[in-house]
Amino acid sequence: MKRFAAGIVFLILILSLFSVSYAEDNKVLHWFIGGEITTMDTTKVYDTLSGEAVFLFADPLYRLDQNADPQPNLAVALPEISEDGTVYTITIRDDAKYANGDPVKAEDVVYAVQRVFDPAVGSQNSSVTGIKNRLAVRAGELPLEELGVKAVSDTVLEITLEAADPYFTKKLADTSYSPIPKAFAEEKGEGYALSADALLSAGPFILAGWTGTEISWSYVKNPYYWDADNVYFDEIIYQVVKDQNTALNLYEAGQLDGVNVSSDFIPLYEGQPDLTKISTLRMTNLEQNINQLQGDGSYTPHPILSNENIRKALFYGIDREELCTEVLNGAAAPAVGVIPNGIASSPDGQSVAESFGVQVYFDLDAAQAYLKKGLEELGVDSVKLRLVTSDTDESIKIGTYLQSEIQENLPGVIIDLANVPSSVRFAEMMGYHFDLALGGWTGDYDPTSYPNQFETSYEHNHAKWVSEELTGLISALNNEDGNDFEARWEHLKQANHYLIDNAVVIPLEQAVNGYLINPNLTGYITHQLGYSVFDLSRASFAE
Amino acid sequence: MKRWSKYIGKRLFYMALTLLIIASATFFLMNVLPGTPYNNQDRLTAAQLEMLNKKYGFDQPLFQRYINYLKNILHGDFGISLQFSDQPVATLLSQRMGPSIQLGLQAVLFGTVVGVFLGVIAAMHQNKFLDVFCSLFAITGRSVPNFVVAVLLQLLFAITLNWLPIGLWNEGFRSTILPTLALSISPMAESCRFIRTEMVEVLSSDYIELARAKGMSEIRIAFSHGLRNALIPLITVLGPMTVSLMTGSLVVENIFAVPGIGEQFTKSILSNDYYTIMAVTILFSALLVAVIFLTDILYQIIDPRVRVEGAK
Numbered sequence: 015m016k017r018f019a020a021g022i023v024f025l026i027l028i029l030s031l032f033s034v035s036y037a038e039d040n041k042v043l044h045w046f047i048g049g050e051i052t053t054m055d056t057t058k059v060y061d062t063l064s065g066e067a068v069f070l071f072a073d074p075l076y077r078l079d080q081n082a083d084p085q086p087n088l089a090v091a092l093p094e095i096s097e098d099g100t101v102y103t104i105t106i107r108d109d110a111k112y113a114n115g116d117p118v119k120a121e122d123v124v125y126a127v128q129r130v131f132d133p134a135v136g137s138q139n140s141s142v143t144g145i146k147n148r149l150a151v152r153a154g155e156l157p158l159e160e161l162g163v164k165a166v167s168d169t170v171l172e173i174t175l176e177a178a179d180p181y182f183t184k185k186l187a188d189t190s191y192s193p194i195p196k197a198f199a200e201e202k203g204e205g206y207a208l209s210a211d212a213l214l215s216a217g218p219f220i221l222a223g224w225t226g227t228e229i230s231w232s233y234v235k236n237p238y239y240w241d242a243d244n245v246y247f248d249e250i251i252y253q254v255v256k257d258q259n260t261a262l263n264l265y266e267a268g269q270l271d272g273v274n275v276s277s278d279f280i281p282l283y284e285g286q287p288d289l290t291k292i293s294t295l296r297m298t299n300l301e302q303n304i305n306q307l308q309g310d311g312s313y314t315p316h317p318i319l320s321n322e323n324i325r326k327a328l329f330y331g332i333d334r335e336e337l338c339t340e341v342l343n344g345a346a347a348p349a350v351g352v353i354p355n356g357i358a359s360s361p362d363g364q365s366v367a368e369s370f371g372v373q374v375y376f377d378l379d380a381a382q383a384y385l386k387k388g389l390e391e392l393g394v395d396s397v398k399l400r401l402v403t404s405d406t407d408e409s410i411k412i413g414t415y416l417q418s419e420i421q422e423n424l425p426g427v428i429i430d431l432a433n434v435p436s437s438v439r440f441a442e443m444m445g446y447h448f449d450l451a452l453g454g455w456t457g458d459y460d461p462t463s464y465p466n467q468f469e470t471s472y473e474h475n476h477a478k479w480v481s482e483e484l485t486g487l488i489s490a491l492n493n494e495d496g497n498d499f500e501a502r503w504e505h506l507k508q509a510n511h512y513l514i515d516n517a518v519v520i521p522l523e524q525a526v527n528g529y530l531i532n533p534n535l536t537g538y539i540t541h542q543l544g545y546s547v548f549d550l551s552r553a554s555f556a557e
Numbered sequence: 558m559k560r561w562s563k564y565i566g567k568r569l570f571y572m573a574l575t576l577l578i579i580a581s582a583t584f585f586l587m588n589v590l591p592g593t594p595y596n597n598q599d600r601l602t603a604a605q606l607e608m609l610n611k612k613y614g615f616d617q618p619l620f621q622r623y624i625n626y627l628k629n630i631l632h633g634d635f636g637i638s639l640q641f642s643d644q645p646v647a648t649l650l651s652q653r654m655g656p657s658i659q660l661g662l663q664a665v666l667f668g669t670v671v672g673v674f675l676g677v678i679a680a681m682h683q684n685k686f687l688d689v690f691c692s693l694f695a696i697t698g699r700s701v702p703n704f705v706v707a708v709l710l711q712l713l714f715a716i717t718l719n720w721l722p723i724g725l726w727n728e729g730f731r732s733t734i735l736p737t738l739a740l741s742i743s744p745m746a747e748s749c750r751f752i753r754t755e756m757v758e759v760l761s762s763d764y765i766e767l768a769r770a771k772g773m774s775e776i777r778i779a780f781s782h783g784l785r786n787a788l789i790p791l792i793t794v795l796g797p798m799t800v801s802l803m804t805g806s807l808v809v810e811n812i813f814a815v816p817g818i819g820e821q822f823t824k825s826i827l828s829n830d831y832y833t834i835m836a837v838t839i840l841f842s843a844l845l846v847a848v849i850f851l852t853d854i855l856y857q858i859i860d861p862r863v864r865v866e867g868a869k
Contacts, residue, residue, distance in 0.1 A: 052596055052641060060597040136612040138597040138605070153604055208644055226644045227652045229816040230727065253725060256820075257811045259708065260724045263716055267723055435827050440599060441591030473603050 041248040043535070043550065046255055046265075046273045050227060055207035056189045057129040058137045065189065065545020070233045070250060071215040072189035075104055075123065075171075077551075082356075082543050084183050088118065088193065088216070092183060099178025099497045100146075104171045104186070111238040112195060113220045120165035122193030127173075128158045129199075130190055141458045141545070142190045144182060146174045178496025181358070181460040188458070188544060192217065218245045218551040229254035246537070246554035265530050272535070272548075275528035277345035277408065284344075288530040292540050292547060293347065294456070295354050297464070300328065300401075300416065300520035301453040305478035307446035313478055318397045319449065323388030325517035328450075331381035331423040332416065334374065338523050341415045342408070345528055349374045349521035351510045353464045356542045357457055361500045366461070370507050373514045374521050378423055385424050396426040402443075403452040404436040412522070413452055443476040451476065459543050462491045465509035468518050479518045484509060568853075572846045576839060580630075583838045584623055587831055594639045594829040613639070626835065635839075636832030640825060646836040650818065654840075656726060657810070657817035661803030663737040668744030669795065673788070675745070676752025677779050683757055691749055698746025704808040707739035711812065724814040736813045740806060744798055748791060755787035789860050796852035800844045 051067045052060075059065050076084035076092075086092065088110055093102040110118035129135045130142045131151045142148070146162025162174035175182060195214055202212045210221040210231070218241065219233035232251045239245060253270065255261040261273040265288075275283060283289040304320055305313040318324055334348035347355075350367040351374055360369035389395065403413035410433050417429040429450075434442075442448045453476065457463045466472060468479045469488045487509045495502035513519055527547065538553035595601060595609060610616040614625070629636065635646040672695075679691035714735060715723040726732050759765065760783050768778045805819025818837070825833035 050641065053643075060600075133608045133612065136609050138595055138601060138609070140597065140600045140602075140605070149604060152608055154608075204643065208648075225648075225652065227641055227649045227816075229814060230725065253814065255724070255814050257724075257814070260711070260812055260814055263711070263723045264725070267716070269723070269725070437590065437592030437598075437827060437829055474599065 041246070043247050043250045043553065043555075044270045045250055045252050045550065046261060046270050047252050048254070048274060049256060050229060050254055051224075053207065054210075054213060054221060054224065055129075055137075056192045057126055057135065057194070058139055058207075059189060059545060060138045060140060062545050062547065066548065067252070068189050068192075069546040069549065070219040070551060071213070071217040071221045071236075072192040073110065073118070073215065073217040073239075074187055074189050075106070075191045076183065076187040077549065078184065078187045078539075078541055078543060080539050082184070082541065084187050087187075088123075089186075093173075093186070095183075099180075100175045102173040102175070102182065102186075103166070104173070106169050106171060107240055108169050109240050110193075110216055111240070112193075112214050112216045113236050113238060114214060115238050116195065116214075117168075118193045118216050119168045120171040121168075122195055123171055123191060124163050124165045125196040125199070126190065126192060126194040127163045128161055129194065131161055132158055139190055141185070141188050143185065143460075144175045144177070144179045146176050177493045179460070180496065180499050180502060184459045184543065189546075218242070219250060244552055246552070247550075250550060262530070271532040273530050275530055277343045277528070280343045280345055280528045283528075283530060286530075287533045290529045290531050290540075291344070292527045292529065293356055293542060294525045294527055294547075295357050295458070295542055296454060296456040296525040297349060297352075297354050298346070298412065298452065298454040298522045298525065299349075300332075300522055301443065301451045301476050302328075302519070303443075303446060303448045303451075303477060304518065305446075305480065307478070313446075316449070318392065318399060321388045321391055322517060323384045323391060324397065325520075327381045327385035327388055327424055327427070328420065329381075329514075329517040329520050330375070330377040330384065332419055332520070332522065333376040333423075334522055335376065337412065337415055337419075341411055342523065345526050346523035347526055349523055352513045352519060352521055353461045353506065353510050354457070354524045357459075357461045357464075360503050369503070370510055373511065381423060385426060389426055396428060398428040398430060399449040400430045400432060401450040401452065402432045402434060402439050402448055404439050405433040406436070409433070409452055416452075444474075446476065446478050448476075458545070461506055462488065465491075465506070465513060468513055477518055479516075481512075481516075484512055487512065565854075568850055572850060575846055576842055579842045580627070580835065580839050581623070583835060584626060585619070587826070587829070587834050588619055590826070590829050592829050594831055596640065596828060630835075630839070635836040638825075638830055638833045640828050640830040640833060646832045649821065649833065650836060650840060653805075653816060653818040653821060656815050657805035657819060658803045660733060660736050660740055660809075660815065660817065661799065661801075661805070663733060664740035664802050665744050665795070665799045667737060668741030669748045669791075671741070672745040672748025673752050673784070673791070676749040677756055677784060677787075679749065679753040680756030680760055680783075681775060681779050688753075691753065695746040695750040695753070698742045699750070701742070702808075703739050703742055703806065704812060706742050707736070707809050707812045710735045710738055724812065726813075726815055732813075732815075736809050736815055739809050739812075740802055744795075744802070747794060747798065751791050751794065752784075752787055755790055756783055759783045759787045789856070792852055792856060792859075796848040797845065800841070800848050804841050804844065 047063060047066060049063050052064045054068055056068050056072050059068055073088045075087060075089040077087040079085050088106050089104045090107055091105065093104045095102055106120055112118060127142065130137050130139050131148050133152060133154050147156050147160050150156040151158060151161045164172050166172050193216055198214045199206045205212050207213045209226055210224045213221055218236055218239045220236045222232050222234050224231035230253045232249050234249050235245055236242065255264060258276050258279060262279065264270045265273040302319045302325060304316055306316050308314055338346040338348050350372045351370055353366050355366045359365060401413060401416060403409040413431050413433060417431045420427050420429050439451060443451050443453060455464060455467055466488055468475050468477055468484060470480050470485050487505050490505050491502055495505055534556045535553055536556050539549040541547055541549065592598060614622060637643045638646050638649050641649055675691045679688040682688045711723060714721045721734050722728050722732050765778055765783060768782055805817040807819040807823055810817040810819040821833060822837045825837060
């Protein structure tokens with residue numbers, strides 16, 4: 015026994031020799047990311063993880079400031095816009111250089127945009143919109159040269175749109191509009207951006223040490239960057255940490271300067287200066303299949319959900335405040351309408367909630383009255399609906415809450431809950447034959463994408479809602495309203511109200527992300543728009 | 558010798574056949590999975606979907622794709638991962654297998670050595686305190702999931718005592734210690750239980766009695782004479798266990814932020830990443846059939862009672 019104890023002491027001593035202390039280096043930032051990167055090719059980005067990962071080495075035409083207003087970046091000034099709002103002329107810096115010292119030319123941005131629509135590249139990117147001939151080029155019906163983007167000179171770029179778009183300057187802040195040197199990319203071929211060596215960028219940092227599937231890599235300062243003097247960090251090290259406990263432990267041990275905090279852990283840090291909450295544009299909705307696809311390819315009204323009163327009963331029978339505070343611990347805000355707060359402002363600078371009014375609320379009496387009427391119209395005492403949700407922790411929590419909330423508030427409505435993998439849920443929704451599904455939408459720059467989800471001809475109109483009125487409004491938003499922002503905002507409001515008045519969708523909550531961030535870190539910008547939450551390019555540690 | 562080569566040839570043929578059946582079944586089953594392999598499927602337009610299917614060859618008839626896939630793997634081309642935007646699956650596997658194999662081997666080695674030692678001690682002190690202690694340890698080790706052990710180890714050695722890293726794969730061998738310990742609990746408990754049972758039987762056999770009569774010490778009897786025979790059955794379980802540990806653990810790798818292969822299989826199935834599903838299945842199966850084959854060969858070499866088919 016004594017020998018055993020001595021052995022343990024010896025082991026402890028050996029392990030003690032291994033322990034190290036972590037030296038602080040002021041010019042190195044240790045940052046986190048929630049998962050592996052799907053792509054480092056700026057023209058293929060379609061998710062927030064890749065959006066964040068490319069943000070530090072990309073050099074888009076514009077960068078959004080803290081107020082989500084576009085500021086010149088690679089471009090020297092805001093674009094010159096033709097009178098009809100369809101032609102954008104942009105002058106880029108003549109001092110911009112790639113990480114190898116080569117100059118950046120306007121044709122490099124043209125090449126980048128062409129890659130987004132080149133069928134041979136196969137980009138899943140859906141944030142580059144509006145450019146003339148894009149759909150025909152993607153379908154291979156027109157050559158790349160016919161895309162509405164061309165270089166007028168080495169420093170001047172011209173983009174032609176199909177219709178005027180008041181949000182297009184903001185969209186030019188997307189990393190898809192970062193230059194890519196054609197000769198370099200063509201030399202790498204299919205291997206372009208599959209590793210740090212196969213990537214040449216012009217942004218504030220250079221990707222280093224990434225060979226494809228790592229969970230740790232870094233960005234080193236680009237000495238050729240046109241604004242290198244204002245870039246503080248020599249290196250930013252990214253670490254994928256998926257386990258929430260480990261991430262928090264690493265943060266508390268000072269090994270990470272920032273981590274995300276899931277809703278379960280937010281209460282632990284409430285009131286601490288490190289906790290930062292950032293509202294997102296991710297809307298979670300209870301989606302309904304109003305017209306169902308049948309085996310013969312025809313559509314028939316859903317036996318229960320085609321009844322407007324039943325839909326309204328569900329709409330007003332859910333306490334979103336309780337969902338956000340009690341179930342999601344403040345990691346969400348109750349939905350104000352179909353369109354989330356923060357995506358855009360009205361012509362007179364009001365938020366969506368201020369301008370449109372809060373259209374979504376809990377009204378138990380109204381809900382029960384609608385239910386009574388709906389059941390009478392259907393001629394039944396009760397209805398049973400299947401609610402399909404993804405099997406993620408958050409979806410299960412929300413699904414379980416909805417099941418109990420609806421069954422308690424609306425006696426006679428029985429909810430069968432099915433937690434399935436995301437791909438299964440999505441396949442059910444795209445099969446247009448379900449009852450209820452926990453879905454959602456994350457917009458990027460233009461609020462139109464939210465009501466557009468329910469436009470008759472749109473593939474992702476899971477409800478299969480058919481409406482000439484809504485189609486007319488969406489068409490106006492995408493076409494003739496382009497140069498009349500006030501009319502556009504009014505139509506947007508009408509589309510929002512139309513969807514709520516008809517209870518086509520039941521908006522639940524707008525997600526809020528929680529983060530712990532080193533209080534010494536300053537100068538970073540957080541975004542609601544686009545794919546990257548953080549702009550760390552000009553961040554620094556307080557002296 | 559001729560019998561051996563015939564036996565090995567036959568086994569290799571069956572191994573190849575097994576792999577072909579597994580690969581074919583997986584190929585057709587995964588195509589029944591709902592959804593598309595594109596991560597951005599919830600916003601792709603029909604035209605985009607068509608363009609992507611054409612680019613990746615998913616617009617071809619299923620059987621044609623099956624034949625193409627078999628041809629490609631015979632040429633060493635395992636396709637690309639759509640989850641990791643067009644990275645070759647071979648790159649994904651080669652980058653992720655290393656840490657998983659290292660942790661798996663370390664865990665098996667450490668777990669088996671300690672487990673065997675504890676098993677022998679337990680058998681030598683049958684029905685006494687040390688036996689009860691070791692048996693309790695074995696039962697606990699088998700019952701407690703390794704992620705619980707992982708969290709406890711992290712809490713004790715990394716957070717409270719600050720001896721070892723909390724996680725991350727950036728401090729060489731030090732980064733491997735806690736995940737290895739967490740993964741080794743299972744082989745440790747399994748070996749302990751196995752060896753104890755075998756040793757109890759072996760230690761009561763005649764030749765051990767003879768050794769005792771000759772005046773040999775109990776420790777020498779146990780480790781020099783008893784253990785050799787008790788170890789043989791352990792080889793049977795050790796092979797599959799090693800493969801299972803080498804192919805990674807989703808939970809332990811996530812807890813210690815290890816860039817292993819553990820999560821990829823589950824993740825590839827959930828995201829319909831066809832080529833990754835296929836490659837990981839084939840790889841895991843190949844490792845398993847190879848280890849089973851080697852175990853059988855080894856078994857026949859070290860245990861004279863087992864003979865290849867046809868031997869007298």
